[in-house]
Amino acid sequence: SYLAQHLRIHLGVKPYHCSYCEKSFRQLSHLQQHTRIHTGDRPYKCPHPGCEKAFTQLSNLQSHQRQHNKDKPYKCPNCYRAYTDSASLQIHLSAHAIKHAKAYCCSMCGRAYTSVSW
Missing domain, CATH: 3.30.160.60 (Classic Zinc Finger)
Known part of the structure; x- marks a missing residue:
């Protein structure tokens, strides 16, 4: 149960x-x-003509099929980019986080900035 x-x-x-x-x-x-x-054992075979790939999990086949279909449901909220799987989107989002990180601090007041120059 x-x-x-x-x-x-x-x-x-x-x-x-x-x-x-x-x-x-x-x-x-x-x-x-x-x-x-x-x-x-790879019971989940790709049905796309000419593709010989097979997978151990249905979810992996579904992700793979989106590549054939060019379906990219995972959209970046910060820019125009889109991805076939959530892992790729997460990698991309981390690049945004690094780019916009406030790594430079004022030694007088502690305020943080994304770059040293004006």
Whole structure:
């Protein structure tokens, strides 16, 4: 049941054990997903003509398919850029943060600025 599954989080119970290594999991689906690392099973095949890629997780296939479709749903709120996955957007956003960081401080009052020059 969902409640029993949820209680395992609080109890720390991991009843599903990997037969290849020492890892254990709270949910059978997590064990099945992990086992693919050892077996090399990639059940999620890209349906795009000419593409031979296959993935261990459905979410990875979905992200890959956006590249074929040129679908870029992850938009930067600071500029025109858009990305196919959230990880790429996060990397881009960190560049904005670094660019606009106030790294230069006035030794008299402590006020911070983005550059030394006027």
